[in-house]
Amino acid sequence: MLLDDYIKKDLLWSELPTEVQIFLNNDEEEYDARILVYFLQNQLEYGGKLITKRKIVGGLKITPFGYYRSIVYRTMLAESSYDRIPNFTAAACYQVLGIGRNEYIDLLNTYKGLICSPQSDLKEPPSVILNNLLPKVPLDCKTLEPWFIVRVGSVSLNDVESSRPEEKALLDKIIDNDVALNAEARELYSCPGLRVSDVPIELLQQLYRRGLIYFDVPIFDDDCISVPTLDGFIMNRITGDSCETMLYKIFVSLDPRSCVRDLAVDLGVQTEFVRNAASIFCRLGFAQKSESKGAVHVSFDNPSSEDPCGNIRDSQGSLESPAHGHTDVHLKKIAFIFDSTITAYLMLGNLSADLKKHSVTMFEVGKLTGHSLEAFYKKLSAVSQLREQDVGIYYEHARCLSETMCSIARSYSVSEDTTSLNLDSFDLLRCGSLESLEPVTRSRILTKNYDLLVCMAPLSYEEAQVFDESWPLVIGPPTSEASSPWFRFFVCCAASKAGTQLSTQTRRNFGTESCTMPGMLLCRGSRLDCLPAPLSCFSHFLVTSWDHDPVFMDIYTLFNAVNDLILTSPVFIQAYDDEEDGDPLLQRFLPLPLSQKFLEESGKNLRWLRNLSEKVDLTSLVGFLSLLVPDSTEKTEDSTLDSASAARQAPAYQANTSQFFENTLVNPRAVISESEFAQILASGRPICLLTMHMGIPLFNLALNKAVFAGITTLSSTGEEHNGLLSSGMRGSLSKANKMLRSQLRTFIREVGGMYVKINSSYDATGTAERKNIASTWPLPTKSYCCTDDGLSIWNE
Numbered sequence: 001m002l003l004d005d006y007i008k009k010d011l012l013w014s015e016l017p018t019e020v021q022i023f024l025n026n027d028e029e030e031y032d033a034r035i036l037v038y039f040l041q042n043q044l045e046y047g048g049k050l051i052t053k054r055k056i057v058g059g060l061k062i063t064p065f066g067y068y069r070s071i072v073y074r075t076m077l078a079e080s081s082y083d084r085i086p087n088f089t090a091a092a093c094y095q096v097l098g099i100g101r102n103e104y105i106d107l108l109n110t111y112k113g114l115i116c117s118p119q120s121d122l123k124e125p126p127s128v129i130l131n132n133l134l135p136k137v138p139l140d141c142k143t144l145e146p147w148f149i150v151r152v153g154s155v156s157l158n159d160v161e162s163s164r165p166e167e168k169a170l171l172d173k174i175i176d177n178d179v180a181l182n183a184e185a186r187e188l189y190s191c192p193g194l195r196v197s198d199v200p201i202e203l204l205q206q207l208y209r210r211g212l213i214y215f216d217v218p219i220f221d222d223d224c225i226s227v228p229t230l231d232g233f234i235m236n237r238i239t240g241d242s243c244e245t246m247l248y249k250i251f252v253s254l255d256p257r258s259c260v261r262d263l264a265v266d267l268g269v270q271t272e273f274v275r276n277a278a279s280i281f282c283r284l285g286f287a288q289k290s291e292s293k294g295a296v297h298v299s300f301d302n303p304s305s306e307d308p309c310g311n312i313r314d315s316q317g318s319l320e321s322p323a324h325g326h327t328d329v330h331l332k333k334i335a336f337i338f339d340s341t342i343t344a345y346l347m348l349g350n351l352s353a354d355l356k357k358h359s360v361t362m363f364e365v366g367k368l369t370g371h372s373l374e375a376f377y378k379k380l381s382a383v384s385q386l387r388e389q390d391v392g393i394y395y396e397h398a399r400c401l402s403e404t405m406c407s408i409a410r411s412y413s414v415s416e417d418t419t420s421l422n423l424d425s426f427d428l429l430r431c432g433s434l435e436s437l438e439p440v441t442r443s444r445i446l447t448k449n450y451d452l453l454v455c456m457a458p459l460s461y462e463e464a465q466v467f468d469e470s471w472p473l474v475i476g477p478p479t480s481e482a483s484s485p486w487f488r489f490f491v492c493c494a495a496s497k498a499g500t501q502l503s504t505q506t507r508r509n510f511g512t513e514s515c516t517m518p519g520m521l522l523c524r525g526s527r528l529d530c531l532p533a534p535l536s537c538f539s540h541f542l543v544t545s546w547d548h549d550p551v552f553m554d555i556y557t558l559f560n561a562v563n564d565l566i567l568t569s570p571v572f573i574q575a576y577d578d579e580e581d582g583d584p585l586l587q588r589f590l591p592l593p594l595s596q597k598f599l600e601e602s603g604k605n606l607r608w609l610r611n612l613s614e615k616v617d618l619t620s621l622v623g624f625l626s627l628l629v630p631d632s633t634e635k636t637e638d639s640t641l642d643s644a645s646a647a648r649q650a651p652a653y654q655a656n657t658s659q660f661f662e663n664t665l666v667n668p669r670a671v672i673s674e675s676e677f678a679q680i681l682a683s684g685r686p687i688c689l690l691t692m693h694m695g696i697p698l699f700n701l702a703l704n705k706a707v708f709a710g711i712t713t714l715s716s717t718g719e720e721h722n723g724l725l726s727s728g729m730r731g732s733l734s735k736a737n738k739m740l741r742s743q744l745r746t747f748i749r750e751v752g753g754m755y756v757k758i759n760s761s762y763d764a765t766g767t768a769e770r771k772n773i774a775s776t777w778p779l780p781t782k783s784y785c786c787t788d789d790g791l792s793i794w795n796e
Contacts, residue, residue: 003020003023003034004038006020007034007035007038013028013031016031061153061154061211062154063138063153063211063214064092064096064138064214065096065097065137065138065211066211068089068092068093068096068097069096069097069134069135071085071089071093072085072093072097072099072104072134073130073131073134076104076107076108076111076130077126077127077130079108079112082101082104082105082236083236085236086236086237086243086244087234087235087236087237087244087247087248088244088247088280088284090234090236091232091233091234091284091286092284094232094234095139095141095142095143095232095284095285096138096139097134097135097138097139098135098139099134099135100234101234101236107133107134110133111126111129111130111133114129115129137209138208138209138211140205140208140209141205141208141215142285143283143284143285144196144201144204144215145196145217145282145288146195146196146197147195147196147197147218147289148195148196148215148216148217148283149192149193149194149195149196149215149216149217149218150174150193150194150195150196150199150204150213150215150216151174151178151193151213151214151215151216152171152174152175152178152212152213153211153212153213153214154211155171155212159210159212163212166203167203167206167207170199170203170204170207171207171212171213173194174193174194174213177192177193177194178192178193178194193216196215215283217279217280217282217283218279219260219275219276219278219279219282220260220275221259221260221261221271221275222259222260222261223259223260223278223289224255224256224257224258224259224260224289224290225254225256225260225263225278225281225282225287225288225289225290226254226255226256226287226288226289226290226369226370227251227254227281227286227287227361227365227367227372228287228288228371228372229357229358229361229372229375229376230286230357230360230361230364230365231285231357232285233286233360233361233364235360235363235364245436246269246273246277247277247280248436249267249436249437250263250267250269250273250274250277250278251277251281251286251287251364251365252365252366252367252433252434252436252437253266253267253437253441253445254278254281254287254365254367255367255369255445255449256290256369256370257290257449258448258449260274260275260278266441266444266445266448267437267441268438268440268441331425332448332449332450332451332472333424333425333426333427333449333450333451334408334425334426334427334450334451334452334453334454334724335426335427335428335429335446335449335450335452335453335454336404336405336408336426336427336428336429336454336455336456336696337429337430337431337434337453337454337455337456337459337476338362338401338428338429338430338431338455338456338698339430339431339432339456339459339460339463339464340363340430340431340432340460340463341397341460342359342362342397342401342456342698343359343360343362343363343430345393345394345397345398346358346359346362346394346397346398347359347360348394350394351383351394351395351398352379352382352383354379355376355379355380355383355398358372358375358376358379362428362430363430365433366429366430366432366433366434366436367427367428367429367430367433368427368428369427369428370424373423373426373427373428374423376428377402377405377406377421377423380398380401380402380405381402381406383395383398383402393699396699396700396701397698397699399701400697400698400699400700400701400704401698403701403704403705403708404454404456404696404698404704404708405421405423405426405428406421407708407724408426408454408724409421409422409423409425409426411724427449427450431455431459431463431464431466432463434446434466435463435465435466439466439468442466442468443468443470443471446471446472447470447471447472450472451472451473452472452473452474452475452724452725452730453471453472453473453474453475453476454474454475454476454695454696454724455474455475455476455477455694455695455696456476456695456696456697456698457476457623457624457693457694457695457696457697457698458483458549458693458695458697459476459477459483459695460549461483461484461485461544461546461547461548461549462547462548464477464480464483464484465480465483465484465547465776465777466480467479467480467482467483468480469741473730473733473734473737474737475622475694475695475696475724475725475733476622476623476694476695476696477694477695478694478737478738478740478741479740479741479744479745480776480777481741481744481745481748481777481778482694482740482741482744484546484777485521485544485545485546485570485571485572486744486748486753486777486778487691487692487744488519488544488572488574488691489519489521489572489784489786490615490743490744490747490748491516491612491616491689491691491692492516492517492518492519492574492691492786493747493786493791494611494612494614494615494616494743494747495516495608495609495611495612495689496515496516496608496611496786496787496788496789496790496791497607497611497614515607515608515686515688515689515788516608516688516689516787516788517574517575517576517628517688517689517690518534518535518538518574518575518785518786518787518788519535519572519573519574519575519785519786520532520535520572520573520783520784520785520786520794521570521571521572521573521751521780521783521784521786522562522566522570522571522572522573522780522783522794523570523779523780523781523782523783524566524567524568524569524570524779524780525566525567526566526783527563527566528558528559528562528563528566529559532785532794534785534787534789535573535575535785535787538555538575538576538577539554539555539577540552540553540554540555540575540576540577541553541554541555541558541573541574541575541576542573542574542576542690543558543561543562543565543571543572543573544571544572544573544574545565545569545570545571545572546569546570546571546777546779547569547777548569552576558573570779570780574690574691576628576690577628584630584631585628585629585630585631585688586628586629586630586631586670587626587627587628587629587670587690588627588628588629588670588671588672589624589625589626589627589670589671589672589697589700589703590624590625590627590672590674590677591624591671591703591706591707591709591710592618592621592622592623592624592625592692592694592707592710593618593619593620593621593622593710593711593714594618594619594674594710595619595674595713596619598674598677598678599613599618599619601678602674602677602678602681605681606681606687607788608689608788609689612689612692615743616692616736616739616740616743617732617735617736617739617740619714619732620714620729620732620733620735620736621694621733621736621737621740622694622695622696622707622710622711622733623692623693623694623695623696623697623707624692624693624697624703624707625689625691625692626689626690626691626692626693627672627687627688627689627690628687628688628689628690629672629680629685629686629687629688630680630685630686667700668700668701668702670700670702670703671700671702671703671706673706696708711724711725711729714726714729715729748778751780751782751784751791752780752781752782753778753779753780753781754778754779754780754781755778756778756779783795
């Protein structure tokens with residue numbers, strides 16, 4: 001048990017176990033100091049030797065409206081930015097006060113104008129001016145559910161005297177139900193109190209606006225919570241707030257098939273934390289109980305057209321009283337892992353207003369499942385069918401994502417009907433949201449809920465660091481190092497079968513020989529004054545610094561840019577030329593997995609393919625090889641492409657830019673089939689390897705379909721199918737992933753890669769175990785240059 005746990009339990013020094021006292025050097029003052037540090041880190045109230053707990057005291061006339069109004073009041077009085085209000089607090093302020101980001105800015109500008117204008121004759125102090133600008137009464141509650149419990153607030157004698165007879169009767173009824181319930185009612189409601197569905201909604205809102213009642217949102221250990229499509233969510237995340245961090249951790253982990261008790265176990269936190277957090281999410285309308293049954297009050301069945309609460313969710317599942325418990329059968333699902341690139345494209349692509357709402361959910365919650373996923377697929381497939389849309393990266397990503405969801409869902413469908421899809425066995429997960437969880441918690445949740453993870457390719461380097469070998473079977477990077485610059489360097493060296501000696505012969509022309517594009521790895525702190533001879537003949541390069549995606553540079557900007565980057569991070573440089581002997585070189589993609597026959601025949605004449613296949617199982621791993629191939633428009637024609645497609649052929653890199661957008665190649669001609677590959681190879685034209693990506697590509701529809709076609713071909717062997725992959729392919733993919741992890745880590749150790757050990761941020765304070773934690777990616781300790789002629793240490 002960690003020292004934090006003893007502090008949370010309010011244990012005195014004399015109550016601590018002997019081993020903990022020994023850990024603290026038998027010093028009671030040391031324990032007091034650790035308690036103080038815990039108070040500072042978690043922003044709690046310190047009361048001497050132990051943390052003082054805040055208790056809610058009734059009858060103080062503190063209403064939700066007054067509480068959130070005071071937050072906005074203090075923030076505006078200090079003229080602070082709206083971003084200083086934590087996310088979920090900002091959402092509550094918007095629902096209770098009607099003050100969102102735009103309203104806050106307008107009010108703040110008005111307030112500043114009144115107190116700063118030289119023409120102003122106002123005599124009141126700023127606090128009075130601001131108080132007059134803020135709302136005086138709360139808005140009607142718009143997120144009510146029938147199972148919410150109505151509680152009486154602080155009701156004075158004057159409040160009772162000014163109430164109408166029906167309001168007095170309702171207050172008496174609320175008080176009576178809050179005090180005592182018969183046994184039958186307790187069993188039905190599972191919580192003392194009067195439900196919202198038992199009260200006329202108009203009368204309820206009147207008492208709420210006067211601050212005489214509030215709503216309790218009861219959550220129990222057996223309740224299952226799901227997150228619908230977010231509407232009105234305020235992206236206002238701040239750092240350094242322990243409460244906000246805990247809320248987000250629970251928010252991104254909510255699953256409609258896991259009850260509160262199970263979720264607390266998965267997260268390693270107290271059940272009370274999860275219950276309280278789920279209650280907040282339901283109160284804000286960001287979550288709902290998954291399973292419901294029971295009667296619905298007539299005022300909810302037929303809401304008045306004038307009722308401001310008429311937008312209460314009217315689906316039967318959310319209006320009915322929830323039943324406790326969850327499904328007995330917990331079948332594992334398949335998850336498609338994406339990064340923030342997809343959410344950005346859906347937000348910025350102007351494809352559909354509804355898609356923007358779903359993209360907010362995908363980014364903030366990090367997951368789409370159940371009815372939300374079905375609604376998202378319908379909107380996405382509708383966009384994909386608009387033929388008049390311009391073919392751009394936004395539209396292409398939407399089409400690819402729709403096709404990917406369709407292909408995965410059909411693999412799990414027992415029906416041959418292709419008009420409707422069952423997405424019950426499928427979830428969408430955002431890689432960045434998984435990063436907010438601890439590695440152990442992340443692996444525990446993924447292993448519990450999924451038996452196969454399918455990743456988009458390429459994943460951004462920053463978000464791909466979460467991958468771990470303890471995850472379920474992965475179609476994609478089997479480890480975080482496989483999504484790092486180390487993997488680009490590994491592919492470069494493995495394909496060239498680099499030895500220990502480096503030839504200094506300058507070779508500018510490839511001639512008829514295919515090769516691997518040379519590269520060099522520079523450790524942090526080194527300096528680049530000149531290029532090694534094998535790289536000095538190139539004019540364009542891909543520069544990849546740690547934690548960042550590749551950047552396209554020419555020789556004129558290379559040295560200054562690299563020397564700036566290398567001050568803070570290692571850098572991998574790889575040659576990338578756009579022409580050969582006057583002919584343009586185009587970037588093409590060869591889908592994986594490869595057929596065994598193709599690999600054997602092409603490997604005889606292509607050294608880099610033969611060498612790479614010895615280190616990486618290209619017949620089992622799913623993804624694509626990125627190649628540089630001479631323009632074959634006139635020499636090799638793909639019968640599946642029409643003249644219009646050929647006319648749209650474009651260079652594979654973004655000319656005259658400082659960025660390298662590999663995921664913008666939407667042209668179907670960028671995909672090279674095994675037959676076309678063999679024809680080019682037979683013609684004696686060079687085919688140069690750039691790198692390799694694992695996963696399902698979402699930037700090119702033709703490549704996406706080709707990858708799924710390869711999976712289907714290898715899985716159609718008459719073996720038993722378990723979703724997307726056959727049993728045999730699952731076994732071969734698992735072996736290939738294990739082989740790649742072993743080969744990659746062995747390579748990193750051999751070239752001097754070092755996993756830097758850093759002390760836990762809690763070590764110095766004693767609030768965590770004293771142990772070393774390895775950084776995600778190892779750091780190079782030596783600089784290397786790799787070409788077809790070998791691998792050697794590069795000295796400045």
